[in-house]
Every structure is written in structure tokens, then in C-alpha cells.
Amino acid sequence: SSSAISYYRTRREEEETLQFEPRPIELRSDEVLSGVTGLIGNTPLIRINSLSNALGVEIYGKAEFLNPGGSVKDRVALRMIEDAEAQGLLRPHTGSRIFEGTVGSTGISIATIARARGYDATIIMPDDVAQEKVKALLALGAEVERVRPASIVDKKQYVNLAKERAISFGKLLPSSKPHLLPTPSSSVVVSTISDETVDQDVESEIPDYRPYKPRGFFADQFENRSNHDAHFEGTGPEIWRQVNGHLHAFVSGAGTGGTIAGIGRFVKSKNEAVQVVLADPEGSGLYNKVKYGVMFDYKESEGKKRRHQVDTVVEGIGINRITNNIDLALPIIDEAYRITDAEAVSMSRYLVKHDGLFLGSSSACNLVASVKLAQKMGWKEGQVIVTILCDSGTRHYSKFWNDEYLQNVGIPNDITIIEELLAQI
Numbered sequence: 001s002s003s004a005i006s007y008y009r010t011r012r013e014e015e016e017t018l019q020f021e022p023r024p025i026e027l028r029s030d031e032v033l034s035g036v037t038g039l040i041g042n043t044p045l046i047r048i049n050s051l052s053n054a055l056g057v058e059i060y061g062k063a064e065f066l067n068p069g070g071s072v073k074d075r076v077a078l079r080m081i082e083d084a085e086a087q088g089l090l091r092p093h094t095g096s097r098i099f100e101g102t103v104g105s106t107g108i109s110i111a112t113i114a115r116a117r118g119y120d121a122t123i124i125m126p127d128d129v130a131q132e133k134v135k136a137l138l139a140l141g142a143e144v145e146r147v148r149p150a151s152i153v154d155k156k157q158y159v160n161l162a163k164e165r166a167i168s169f170g171k172l173l174p175s176s177k178p179h180l181l182p183t184p185s186s187s188v189v190v191s192t193i194s195d196e197t198v199d200q201d202v203e204s205e206i207p208d209y210r211p212y213k214p215r216g217f218f219a220d221q222f223e224n225r226s227n228h229d230a231h232f233e234g235t236g237p238e239i240w241r242q243v244n245g246h247l248h249a250f251v252s253g254a255g256t257g258g259t260i261a262g263i264g265r266f267v268k269s270k271n272e273a274v275q276v277v278l279a280d281p282e283g284s285g286l287y288n289k290v291k292y293g294v295m296f297d298y299k300e301s302e303g304k305k306r307r308h309q310v311d312t313v314v315e316g317i318g319i320n321r322i323t324n325n326i327d328l329a330l331p332i333i334d335e336a337y338r339i340t341d342a343e344a345v346s347m348s349r350y351l352v353k354h355d356g357l358f359l360g361s362s363s364a365c366n367l368v369a370s371v372k373l374a375q376k377m378g379w380k381e382g383q384v385i386v387t388i389l390c391d392s393g394t395r396h397y398s399k400f401w402n403d404e405y406l407q408n409v410g411i412p413n414d415i416t417i418i419e420e421l422l423a424q425i
């Protein structure tokens, strides 16, 4: 089958012609994708052969590291930007800038999609995250601001700073030179552009076109429901199709909570009996919240300073506050496992040795929890567990995949931890 897909003109072409019409080209839309965002989603599900063979239970991983930005976060970044565009909060090629506070993956996804759609990006992150994420962001042309790790109640905390920067962005720009854009054909967009964006002089010179002031947009992955929706409407249905409705458990860590909320709620909507299981790293409060109903960080009890992002070599999952997306997830989480750094490290080395799979730290945590679940439930054969392979090991060379670093911080790098766990059946 063949159908038309559309290409939009480059910014220069658009400005030269002042037209906003798609240029249709006849291509096989099932084989040719439109730009880098066409590569997002529709990831394969892979059988983790070593673990499945050892346990008898089928353990599958959704290969999210194959997304063009290298992680599951591409889906979320795309959805947040699309929803903002639909609400008239952002328009391509208007000099608008997307702001986000993130430990890395979401920043890389936002920077990638921003470039593809004609935005700039400012990413604010704690200064202790792995170096390669910063390098990737800079290579993608994003502005990077690194701040001291701080509590969420601190104004200088990276998420709070991202919001503040987005709010003040508009004010910093000279309002006398708005970008010109043709009136879009969609009335939805027109109606949501507020009058303050219209410069009367310019409008009277070029009657058909409406000026559009550059905007600052705070993506806000922790609280933004588009995060959940990307998974509820995308990843969840993909998984359900791929396992043909044969699913006993879905296992996931939570950083913002979007993945476990969106996929968890979707699979529950299909079959309430599917177990939704949280994989929580050391230092995160979510495990206790699920098990005992209270957020309790053991490090806090030892007198250590409470941090928004937890203190572990596992990056991207674990949190000590209830975000909107975590709040959506809590009612549907059936079980939680606390995974140690040593277990996650061991799993990652085990998977390279037996499967040739080179994965990041949160993927490793998810797979440790999957094994623990299979063992606790006494599952032997015919059961299907699906989890997320969030990103690849290439994002983690400086910490999780750095043996010297692990030795310095006292985390054992011992493959026998997982070998012994698997032998317990």
C-alpha cells in the first residue's frame, strides 16, 4: 500500500515563501518515515533468553534503547511537545525555547525533537549525573545548566529552576521583533494565540500573517500528564499487541512515574489480573510508599540530607516525592521490590556475558525485579513478564559501567550475585 506523507519546508523556505503548506511526496509510508521523530516508538519486544531459559518464565524487554534519542524518553518528549503545540503553547520556528529539569535522558530527547521541529532547548540538571549525557546535550545544540543537587523545596533545585527560566524567557527577549508566521489553517491554534502576541504594526503591513512572539515552555515531565498519555496510548497498546494479550506482569522502575502509570493503567484496563510491579533502587521512598503507605527514605533516617533524586549509581529511577504521574500509578501498583546497586550492576554484567545485551542501570534494575517476582510467585512455565529496557549501556560509561568508579564508591561488581539468585529456584 502506498499513501502520501508530507514534508514541511525548511525554516528558510518557509520564510521566503511565507507559506505554511505541506509539500506532499508519494512514498511508501509503511517503509519511509518522516524525519527523526518518525523513528520514535514502535520498538520491538525481545525475549531475554538467558533469564527466560533459567527460570522457565518468559521474560521480555521492550527495546526502548532503540529510539533515536537512545531512550524511552523520546516518546514522552514528543508527546509533551505535540500536546503543547496543540494547545497553542508552542509553534515551530518562532524562536521558542523548551526548558526542562532532568537527569539526562529526557533532556537528550527534548534536545533532539526540539531541533527537528524548530525549537531551542535549555536543560537544567544536577552536576553529578554521568558526563556523557552532558556531552550528548551539548552536541545536540542544547544549552546546559548544571546546578548543585538540592531538595525540591529549594528554589535552586533543577526542576524549579527550569520553570523559573521558562517563565522569565519571554521577558528577556526584545518584543519589537516578533517572528512572522502565516496564519495557520487550523482554527484551534489561531484561537489559542493570545492578543498580546500580536504586534499591530506588523500585522497591518502583512495582513495575512500573524506575528508570534517567541515563547518559553516548561515541559515539566514530573507533573505533565502528557508523560502518562505517551505510555497509555503508545507503549502500553504496543506491548499488549506484541504479547497478543498474554501478560501476567508488567515490571518497571519509576523516575517521574510516567512509564509505570501509563503502561500499568493500560494493561490493567485490558485485564485487571495483570500484576503491575515496581522496581525501586536504594534510597528511593517509593518502595515504602507501596509496601507501607508512607514515603520513607532510609537515608533520611540516618540523618543524610533528603534529595529529590536518590543517591544511587542507578540513574533515572527512584524518587522521594509524589509527582502527578506517580500519583496516577500508586493505585495500580501491586507489588514493589527494592533493588540494590550491587544487584543491578551484577545483572548488567550477566546480560552482557550471556545475551550480548549492553544495557543501562534502570533496565538492569527492572530485570532483577522481574526475576524476583517470578521466583516469589513460584511461576514456572507459561507466564509472561514484560519490562522496559529504558536505555543502553553507552549512556553509563562514566559511572554504572565504570569498574574503577564502582570500586571507589564501594559498590561490588560481582556477577555471581545474579548467578546465585537464579540458582535459588
Ligand code: PMP
Residues within 6 Å of the ligand: 071, 073, 104, 105, 106, 253, 254, 255, 256, 257, 258, 259, 260, 315, 316, 317, 360, 362, 363, 390, 391
Ligand atoms: N530509565 C531511565 C534511563 C530514565 O531516564 C527514566 C526517566 N527518568 C526512567 C527509566 C524512568 O521512567 P519514568 O520517568 O517514566 O518513571
